[in-house]
Amino acid sequence: MPPNSHLRIYSLLLLLALGACSSTPTQQSNSQQNIVIQADDANTEARYSQSLNALLNQVSQTQEIPIQTLEMGFLDAKTIPSIRKLVLPPSGTFKKNWLAYRKRFIEPVRLKAGRAFLEENQAFLGQVEQNYGVPAEVIAAIIGIETIYGRQTGNFRVKDVLSTLAFSYPDTPNKPAREQLFKDQLQELILLCWTEAGGQLPAKNSAQGISQGRFNSCLNQNSSYAGAIGLPQFMPSSIRSFAVDGDGDGRIDLKQSPKDAIASVANFMKKHGWQTGMPISFPVQESGLNAAKELADGEPQLKHTVAELIQKGILSPQQGDLQRGGVEPQSKGLIIDLPYPGKDGSDQAQYFVGLNNFLTIVQYNRSYFYAQSVAEFAEALGYKNQSAVPAEPSQKTSSSKDASDKPKSKNKKSSPKKKSK
Template identity: 80%
Template sequence: MSFRISYLLFAITLIGCSSTPNQPTQTQQSIVNQADDSVTEARFSQNLQELLSQVSQAQEIPLPSLESGFSDAKTIPAIRKLVLPPSGTFKKNWLAYRKRFIEPVRLKAGKAFWEQNQGFLSQVEQESGVPAEIIVAIIGIETIYGRQTGSFRVKDVLSTLAFSYPETPNKPSREQLFKDQLKELILMCWSEAGGKLPSNNSAQGINTARFNVCLNQNSSYAGAIGLPQFMPSSIRSFAVDGDGDGQIDLRQSPKDAIASVANFMKKHGWQLGMPISFPVQANGINAAKELADGEPQLKFTVQELIDKGILNKKQGDLQSGGVEPQSKAFIVDLPYPDKDGIDQVQYFVGLNNFLTIVQYNRSYFYAQSVAEFAEALGYKNQSAVTSAPVKTGISATNTEKSKSKKTSSKKKAKPN
């Protein structure tokens, strides 16, 4: 069974990622901030009030401040439509997905973004071990470097999905997910406005205007914010002040976005100088098909996959750009219909760094797109070992690797 957790699911971690669906139509826009009906609106208001009371009591934030900030919160029927699962006749299409994100306009924008932030990207790469190409690829796939960050007020999005999620089998768990994100948004905005947690039940020193601006900032249809499309929980846990101005602004500061993406990837286990994935050998496709269970878990050793003919010996050799034979991996399956409508699957072997990208957005389509976007920018999908491996398995320094790639880049020059 293929691993197909929708873009929205990863909103738990971030995020979620924007890689947003098509922009809302004029009809959808016309119903933004309008309640479905009076019953829905009444239930929405009651549930929101209860959550605000809980946060106020637990975090010692004055309830009147929260009520004022959410006084104009509304459900967004268009959001409820956007999160509905695809119809039963919908066929997942890896080739169509890839074509949407790895295309000339986005790649051109990626090279321009890299040139504009080259010095800082090099610095972050050296400090974090996360390649500049990966950072640039993620931000490009997410929002085309800030061009598509969403047009919904984040407090309305999260409130709608927390208290008015559409009738689906997983409604209870989805609503709880977004209740948690709504709480995270409140704590994030309260902190940004100068509040302390707990605040000793005092709003003294709080910048009310800034608190409201934070609550009202734009987000994707899933509540993801800024260039890298972080969910509130991820902003609180992984976002960093890259430009050193004393605040984190993922909407306007490319440096904050770059540093935050790198920090997220580092904290989720990115391995310095290691490849992301390997294509399955032609004679190993049947064996790969048997092992593909849709679970993003490192469960097979590279040596086992070599023995089954899924990988070649070179891919288990650090000196040849591969990885150590005992490195763990899993099978990535990317389905698509061919020109005759017949189901086909492209297989890859996902390594630790592939799994790290999956933590950013729980989609195989997304992770492989990031990898291929990065390769189009010059990323070398192989180990950085150039001599006898040291204890870490990597002898080439990240600085040397970075310099080499930047030179190459200059010459050449985000829902499943």
């Protein structure tokens, strides 16, 4: 699935800070430092080449893809040192800033582009909403936050990104897990490009008809610094698992086809548990702030019933009423705290109750900042963050009572039609 967008902000700020703190050493220490760096780079490149070749041989054997095809595709692969810096976690003194994050994405340029995107794709978005149950505004919000509707899809070759992070990840506490993740994504990219070039999986005796040019072109396509591709910024595994042909031209193109991107986002959300007609999150009531602070543990799990949260004053009674835009009292939520530094430097936070659909967005990008930004961006585009369910039968009957007041036949039973989203 797609990367954590807020890390990009933190990493860039960290790079600026490092540049500002650099000092000017003596000429001798400069020379010594350069020698160390060059030796380290040489060792890094050697390990990179060996590890990449090992992976290509493994994929060739397990998937029966000709090794010559793989070697030709990765002949000019290289590490990108700047990527290793971009994926570094923020420094220990860095304070997360929800207000700054929100301002970066929910701003006039993106909103104007979002309204234009909704208008240009109105008919198709309506069709997709009917088929998948995901609101058009939520789909538009995701694509808008990810790439401003294709304006910012990344400038790195995806094979270089994934191979760099798979075999030359910086020394961080989670380095082994991150390297394995990107090794998996690199293999997914190879399989994706193999099928796009005309190959079949498993690849037994399918070398004939394979286009080396198309295979190479797929490997060389642009991506983000984390290997995410196209308008919706899908990782290779997500493209293989969730991307769909929205425009019906027989191929999936997340870079140039808005319809493919729209349908793919909707399919991802549906497959990850999106609940049609249900809201995303609710703001915490002022009276329940202290109770919310005690329950905010950062774990992405639906732990507390809405009825319990109403009892504690965290939510209002209306938010536990389906017919008034809320949810079922026994449905569950989690407390979301979005920190930011106050004007005096003190730690502040905004609090929300995340519902099932909030966690679905978190599956797209594992960041509470991201998920709440999607929710608020969608609302700015016209999304109603409330339940959309049919009226109770008794309400429907009383509101549509026959004007002649004639009794209906006991043998005929009428039921209200469900309102589809």
